[in-house]
Structure formats: C-alpha cells, structure tokens
Amino acid sequence: MNHIVGLVEDDPNIRDIVEGYLLKEGFQVKALDTAEKAWEVFAQEPPDLWVLDLMLPGMDGYEFCKRVRQSSEVPIIIISAKDDEVDKILGLELGGDDYLTKPFSPRELVARVKRHLKRWEVMQPDQMNVQEDIIRAGSLLLNETERSAYFNNQEVEVTTKEFEMLRILAEQENRAFSREELLVKVWGDDYFGSDRAVDDLVKRLRKKMKELPLETVWGxxxxxxSSRES
Structure with missing residues (x-):
C-alpha cells in the first residue's frame, strides 16, 4: 500500500528536500505551502499522515492541527523552528503525535513517518477484522506476525518471553493462570528453573506498561x- 503523506511547509527548499526523501521511500506526497490549501485537501482526499510546519502564512499549524483533530486521529508530525518547550507542549496538546525541531535530518523524519504509519495501520479497526494475527485485550494490542506490542496506542519494546506471556494472558482475559502453568507455557516443559522467573517477567511487564490490568491472584x-469489567 502506497501511503499518502500531506506535507505542509511554506519554505520551498525544505519542502522540496522533504518531498524528495519521501518520494524516494515510495510515499505519495501532497506538498502544500499553506494550511488553507491543506484544509481543502483534508476535506476532499485526506492523506494518511501529515508533516506540518507551525509557522505558516494565514492559518498557522496550531489551528490546522486543532481542526484536523476535531474529526480525525490521523498521525501528525510537527516540524518547526520553534524549539521552546512550551511550543512543543502546545503542539502536542493540540493533537500532534511527534515534534521535530528545525534543522532536522530528513532521514530521521522519514523514519518517524514510517513508525507512525505502522502504528496507525495496526490500530485501525478494519485492519483488526481481517488480520488473524492481531490479538486485542482492552488497550493492549499484539501483532503475532511482527511480534510487536502496543499499549495505549504506543509501541512497547518487549522480549520474546514477555510477548509470549502477554499473548497467553490476552487470549484468555480474566482467566487465572498458575505460576507453574505460565512457566511451562512460556519457558517450556523442560525448564527446571524456579517459578520466580514468572514473577520477574510480570514485574518487567508492569514496569513497561504501568496501567496494564495484570493482576496477582494471591496464592x-x-x-x-478485562477492561470491559467494571
């Protein structure tokens, strides 16, 4: 699938450079120099991701970001010469998913574009309906093919055993697994170590996903x- 990236940047040099890098990576690009033009594109054929400058003539990037967020959760990467922390916070609070300060590496921008599109694609409901390798439990989403984990829409780096633990628990929400059972399922029935390994693994998962409803069943x-339980 060739993703479409909306690039909103009034500096022609930066716009041409970024567009060139994105095209080289196989993306389709809608390069625009004003937020007003971008808003017209959004209304007619919205891109899969926006790369948005904040300081634009007419409607600024803040206002454009705010408008998009009223009806869409499409990823928005903000690029700006404004490097004050308050500007970054405001941009993210208005709905930006990422923030790059000028000057930036075009390669880094492309890498972030790929990462956000990957996350966005995985989180789409229609994708989940057709992908048998997707397991979802509340705010936890696992992709078995990629062996990747997402929590609260953010990718979390997990080890092979951490992924296996999550998969086993997510496939049967609310079921209480004994330590011995988890030890065999995750480490294999030829493992002769202590079941404290299970406790250590759970501890690591809780540290990485602090709000994960992974409960201890005492004894x-x-x-x-399940997040569906009250």
Whole structure:
C-alpha cells in the first residue's frame, strides 16, 4: 500500500528536500505551502499522515492541527523552528503525535513517518477484522506476525518471553493462570528453573506498561483483567 503523506511547509527548499526523501521511500506526497490549501485537501482526499510546519502564512499549524483533530486521529508530525518547550507542549496538546525541531535530518523524519504509519495501520479497526494475527485485550494490542506490542496506542519494546506471556494472558482475559502453568507455557516443559522467573517477567511487564490490568491472584498466579469489567 502506497501511503499518502500531506506535507505542509511554506519554505520551498525544505519542502522540496522533504518531498524528495519521501518520494524516494515510495510515499505519495501532497506538498502544500499553506494550511488553507491543506484544509481543502483534508476535506476532499485526506492523506494518511501529515508533516506540518507551525509557522505558516494565514492559518498557522496550531489551528490546522486543532481542526484536523476535531474529526480525525490521523498521525501528525510537527516540524518547526520553534524549539521552546512550551511550543512543543502546545503542539502536542493540540493533537500532534511527534515534534521535530528545525534543522532536522530528513532521514530521521522519514523514519518517524514510517513508525507512525505502522502504528496507525495496526490500530485501525478494519485492519483488526481481517488480520488473524492481531490479538486485542482492552488497550493492549499484539501483532503475532511482527511480534510487536502496543499499549495505549504506543509501541512497547518487549522480549520474546514477555510477548509470549502477554499473548497467553490476552487470549484468555480474566482467566487465572498458575505460576507453574505460565512457566511451562512460556519457558517450556523442560525448564527446571524456579517459578520466580514468572514473577520477574510480570514485574518487567508492569514496569513497561504501568496501567496494564495484570493482576496477582494471591496464592495462585496471575490474570489479565478485562477492561470491559467494571
């Protein structure tokens, strides 16, 4: 799938350079010099991701970002010469997903574009309906083919055993697994170590995903509580 990237930048040199890098990576690009033109594109054929400058003539990037967020969660990467922390916070609070300060590396921008599009694609409901390798449990999403994990829409780096633990618990939400059972399922029935390995693994997962409803069943083991329960 050739993703479409909307590039809104009034500096022709920066616009041409970024467009060239994106085209080289196989993206389709709608390069625009004003937010007004970008808004027309958004209304007619919205791109899959926006690369947005803040300081624009007429409607600025803040206002454009705010308008887009009223009806869409499409990724927005902000690029700006404004490097004050308050500007970054405002841009992110208005709905930006990422923020790059000028001057920046075009290669880094392309890498971030790829990462955000990957996350966006995985999180789409229509994708989940057709991909049998997607497991979802509340705010936790696992992609078995990529062996990747997402929590609260953010990718989380997990080890092979951490992924296996999450998969086992997510496939049967609310079921209490004993430590011995998890030890066999994750490490294999030929593992002769202590079941403390299970506790250590759970501890690491809780540290990486602080709001994950991974509960201790005292005297038994662990369960992943369903977010549908009150």
């Amino acid at each position: 038994h083991g662990y369960r992943l509580r």
